[in-house]
Amino acid sequence: MKKCPNCGAEVEPGFQLCWNCNYSFTENKVLDIKDSLDGDRELDCLRCNVPMIFSGNYKFHEGARSGVLGAIGEMFVNRESFDLYTCPKCGKVEFFAPLQ
Ligand SMILES: [Zn+2]
Ligand SMILES: [Zn+2]
Known part of the structure; x- marks a missing residue:
């Protein structure tokens, strides 16, 4: 100590x-x-310059690696869940690994 x-x-x-x-x-x-513990991020959509909205936490599970999420599942194969942010203007979705 x-x-x-x-x-x-x-x-x-x-x-x-x-x-x-x-x-x-x-x-x-x-x-x-400041605000380092609440896990919230302030993100702007690079295209629209509007704040992205926190849309919840998405959990990957067995079998999620198909269809449109397949590529993402492969990219983050060791991660279990993600914070999901959506641009209210263009609908762009971004995944972020939760802050520890
Ligand atoms: Zn101290
Ligand atoms: Zn946008």
Whole structure:
């Protein structure tokens, strides 16, 4: 265990960020990580410049690798679920692996 110089919390040696106050051991300061935990992204459709809408979480399962999703399933063969974003203007759909 190492101690956070900012708040005194005990931090696992492998972590570069204090779990309590977001102190960064690599940058020697408290990071301002706003909204980093809710998993939401602010995305603009590259074509339309309008915000894309979060459309839910899509789960892949056995047998999903057919039809139109086949190519995507192969690309992300090791992933299980994705956040789905849709452009309300042109209907473009984007998949993102959920933030950990
Ligand atoms: Zn701390
Ligand atoms: Zn669009």
